[in-house]
Amino acid sequence: MTHAKGFTSKLRAHMAAGAFLAAGAVAFAPIAQAANxxxxxxLLVTDTAAQAVTALDDQVISDDEADRVLSNVDIDAVAKFTLGNKWANISADEQSRxxxxxxxxARNQMKEHLSGLSGADVKVTDVIARGDKDAIVVTQVRTxxxxxxxxxxxxxMANGSxxxxxxxxxxxxxxxxxxxxxxxxxxxxxGDIDALINEISS
Incomplete structure (x- = not known):
């Protein structure tokens, strides 16, 4: 169990570096020339960043504030993606759990590591369309x-919204x-899905 906990800590450190808005860990880069x-x-990205910055005004991130930011993330799609081929091989109950x-x-990571956006200014510098429903939004973050x-x-990505x-x-x-x-x-x-669930729930 000690080894498992250590692995989870490393995983969470990776996630904190950027997956949930810890801007302080990202690489330096020049300002891009074009933006849309x-x-x-x-607009979704700028709104998400603004919600995150606003949530930090009192230095405390509540569950409700974290959930509002995460409402702009397709948690179901990301969760499914992270399981890869394993997703199709588990039961509906296991998928739900x-x-x-x-x-x-995701909420816990948001609450723990959101401080990287405290007082930050986030500006869209480019939008790279990958189709009508898929885009890469490039931003520059000043902290x-x-x-x-x-x-x-x-x-x-757009799936309805x-x-x-x-x-x-x-x-x-x-x-x-x-x-x-x-x-x-x-x-x-x-391949025990319950072991993974226990890891990310602890």
Whole structure:
């Protein structure tokens, strides 16, 4: 169990680096030249960042504040993606319990690591359309006491409405990284989905 806890701590540290808006960990990058701030995907990203910054006004992130920010993330889709092929091989009950655990995990990460956006200014610098329902929104983040902008890219997809499905920082797409980490947990536990649920719920 000690080994499992250590693995989970490393996983959470990876996630905190950028998957849930910890802007302080992202790489330095120059300001891009073009932007399409009126694109629906861009508007979603700026709204999400604004909600996160506003939530930090009193330095305390409540469950409700975290859930409001996460309402712009397609948690169901991200949770399903992180299981890869395993998703199709588990029961409907296991799928439901896993998504519930993943949602709690995401909220806890948000509350614990949101401080990276305290006082930040987030500006859309580019929107890379990948089709009518898929876009990469590139942003520059300026935080208090840091003169150099930092770059974050947001994968945004439309399924009825636009939602965030991944975030890139330091050349890492974090949902993809998380999928690999979750796969390692499953491999270590002979594919036992309950072991993964327990890991991300603890």
């Amino acid at each position: 701030e009126d694109h629906d995907a861009a 896993y998504v519930d655990a993943f949602r709690v995990f 208090a006491g840091n003169d150099l902008p930092q770059e974050m890219s947001w994968r945004v 636009w939602h965030i499905v991944d975030i890139q920082a330091q050349d890492i797409w974090f949902a993809i990284e998380q999928r690999a980490q979750f796969g390692a947990i499953l491999d270590r536990n002979n």
